[in-house]
Amino acid sequence: MKTFTSTPNVFGRFFALQILTAALAFSARAGVVLDLNYGPVSGLTVSALTNFVDYPNNPVSATALTSGLREPVDFGNTYGAWTRGFIEAPQDGQYTFWIASDDDGQFFLSTDENPANRVLVCHNAGYVGDQSYNDKPTQKSALITLQKGRKYYFEMLHKEENGGDHCTIAWTLPDSTFMTPIPSRSLWPYPVDYSSPYPPLAKAPLILTDYLGTPVDNLPATVSVEENRPVDMIVTVDATQPAYVQWYSNNVAIAGANLASYNIASAALGLNGATYLMVVTNSMGSNAVATTLTVNTDTTAPTLVDALNLGNPGGVIVVIFS
Numbered sequence: 001m002k003t004f005t006s007t008p009n010v011f012g013r014f015f016a017l018q019i020l021t022a023a024l025a026f027s028a029r030a031g032v033v034l035d036l037n038y039g040p041v042s043g044l045t046v047s048a049l050t051n052f053v054d055y056p057n058n059p060v061s062a063t064a065l066t067s068g069l070r071e072p073v074d075f076g077n078t079y080g081a082w083t084r085g086f087i088e089a090p091q092d093g094q095y096t097f098w099i100a101s102d103d104d105g106q107f108f109l110s111t112d113e114n115p116a117n118r119v120l121v122c123h124n125a126g127y128v129g130d131q132s133y134n135d136k137p138t139q140k141s142a143l144i145t146l147q148k149g150r151k152y153y154f155e156m157l158h159k160e161e162n163g164g165d166h167c168t169i170a171w172t173l174p175d176s177t178f179m180t181p182i183p184s185r186s187l188w189p190y191p192v193d194y195s196s197p198y199p200p201l202a203k204a205p206l207i208l209t210d211y212l213g214t215p216v217d218n219l220p221a222t223v224s225v226e227e228n229r230p231v232d233m234i235v236t237v238d239a240t241q242p243a244y245v246q247w248y249s250n251n252v253a254i255a256g257a258n259l260a261s262y263n264i265a266s267a268a269l270g271l272n273g274a275t276y277l278m279v280v281t282n283s284m285g286s287n288a289v290a291t292t293l294t295v296n297t298d299t300t301a302p303t304l305v306d307a308l309n310l311g312n313p314g315g316v317i318v319v320i321f322s
């Protein structure tokens, strides 16, 4: 091994981190919600949007949010935005929701999939920094108990006057993991007629490959992975709620696998050739998508990708292998 004594190789380290990031990366484009934009309408408060003559039936544009529950940053001025959809709870237990917005923002969550049961759970008045959640007590919700696999209707309302603008919803999971934004893998779209003004529509489950032209994650016919690496299978579904998911492996139902995504933490060689099937059902019908898993033997000898001198008195060096 080469001794690591001189100036740190910043570029090399960056490159090594890129490789590691690529190896560990989970898919980032799963799930989608529709962000409807209104304006021009002046004012800082959410009521300036909800009292606007064109709200809710005459949005000027629509944006598919595919990177979690987060609006585009610095989208414009004198506009209001309304996003609705469903949050799929990934765990059983108590959640905390957080909002950060510029200018004012409100987040409503239903006690179930029914929009009529929505409740304001957190809000922000007066701008805060992007994803800055601890400026005001109202930015944080009370503890809210959710059930794994259930879908909960939500609405995010946001009003921008001038200057910077953003609006993001974060959560703390029952296991204390904090995530900003709420990831797209936990979002389901609200079923609408895609023509403006996007009226609600009853839909049997529809497995999406794109949403308003924006690609979303779907299950390819085959998924390849190197042995002992993680596999993340994600399906994006548009459906009237309640909708129920069940994953099968080699046609056997997998206990507890009832989310729109299914993760294998470490793919053993024995899983090579296994089939995975995701079935989604609601009162109007069902749909399914399947894939075959290919697990490749890890035949590449480990190579040194980086060595990090921790600068401690003991001279400890961390080495990273591929």
Ligand SMILES: [Ca+2]
Pocket (backbone or CB within 6 Å): 074, 075, 076, 077, 078, 160, 161, 162, 163, 164, 165
């Ligand atoms: Ca702005």
Ligand SMILES: [Ca+2]
Pocket (backbone or CB within 6 Å): 102, 103, 127, 160, 161, 162, 163, 164, 165
């Ligand atoms: Ca602003």
